[in-house]
Amino acid sequence: MSQDYFAEEDVILTKLEFDHCTDKNDANSFHISYGIDKNFLFGCGISIASVLLSNPESKFVFHIFTDYFSDNDREKFDALAAQYNSRIVVYLINCEKLKVLPSTKNWTYATYFRFIIADYFSGKIDKILYLDADIVCKGSVQELIDLSFDESEIAAVVAEGDIEWWKKRSITLDTPKLINGYFNAGFLLINLPAWSKYNISTRAIDMLKDPEAVKKITHLDQDVLNILLAGNDRFVDGKFNTQYSINYELKKDKVFDPIPNSCVFIHYIGPTKPWHIWANYPVSEYFNRAKENSPWQSVSLLSPSTSHQFRYSAKHYFKQGLILKCIYSYINYYAKKLF
Structure with missing residues (x-):
């Protein structure tokens, strides 16, 4: 890990393991990670349940990086690991250095946990999937498990917006290569050797501490990652990060489920999440189905x-x-x- 920002002994305060997997050989596992604050623990639990529910034949290890974890959370996540004979590892982290970086109402310091995740696993495994906690799985991830990277590909990503948006981002961020695609950072399948080779985490933090660089960016680490990975990212099918805001429902004449059958991950962007009690629409059913098949079954929506x-x-x-x-x-x- 970077000696400047992410010395492991300084960042990882406590490691909690909930291991109910009968096969202890992690070589057969696909690793999925989350970086969250306390407000997203509920969503994270259901996200994990949705992956397990939709992929019963696959073996996973889930890694949660957070700065808050209560006794009730321990009980629920342990029960989740037991229910699906799976393994969940929670890392309580010291995030003081991250709190000096730019933040907004929508993006807190927790958005930078993905840098800690990438650095922590460099040299330990070859690839790891990072997911935002407001992503729910509704299909097979076998294609991602099987995906092989070229050594120059830093991450597999999903494009956001259209060619006009990419043009605007390329100009605003002074990165011409973004004309070929700008991605949403809620889904990142990280090629860890390449991430380390290109020193992405340290370079990203340096940019975020540079006042001149910060003047250009509007989407914090997402913009920074797009700048640093431009030309070395690998765009995969949109089914792996199908973005939908429940607030779109306010503008629709009819209530229906807009998510295609081919979708693997639905990403509930925007301020209204499926765990909110007022998000009572068909599009929330993917979250509700996973919740009903988890230890949060009897927990009320917020x-x-x-x-x-x-x-x-x-x-x-x-x-x-x-x-x-x-x-x-x-x-x-x-x-x-x-x-």
Whole structure:
């Protein structure tokens, strides 16, 4: 790991193992990782359950990097590993150095955990899949398990937007190669030897600490990774990162499931997540199905608690014809805004 930023003995405070796998040979396992804060632990658990539910014949090891993990979380994730005869490893990390890096309302310091993940596993395994915790699996990942990299390919990624968006990003980020594609960093199948060879984590952190570089970026580490990987990334089918915002439902005339059958990973982008109680649409069923087949089965979906959430819940309740709930949410929204 980088001596400047990610010395393992300084970053990894505690390692918790929930191992209920009968086959202890990790050489047969596909490694999947998450980097999250406490707000995404619920989503992370269901994401893992969805992978296991959709891929019963495959063997996985899941790695969760977080700065918070309660006794209740220990109980639930241990039960999840036991339910699916799987292995889950949790790494409690010291993230003080990351807190000095740029952040926004939508992107906290937890977005930088993926750099720690990549550095931690360099030299240990050849590849690891990084997923955002708001991604749910609904198909086979065998294609990713079988994927072989060329030595110059740093990661397999999925394009975001269209050619016009790529042009704008290439100009804004002063990276002409982005005209060939700009990716969403919520899905990264990382070729660890190449990531290490090109020193991606240290170079990314250096850019994020450079005021001149930060002036260009709007999507924090996603922009930085697109700059650094341009020309050395490998674009794979969009089925591996099908992005959908539940807030799109507010603009639709009819309620239907917009996710194609071929989709492997649905990525619930935007502020409304499927674990929110007001996200009551067919598109949330992939999350709900995994939840019903997990230790979180009896855990209630989350109610709004912030002014931002009350505002969105009010809009969704109105869309759903739940007028009393809509009024209640708007009252709470204005109360929180005023007081």
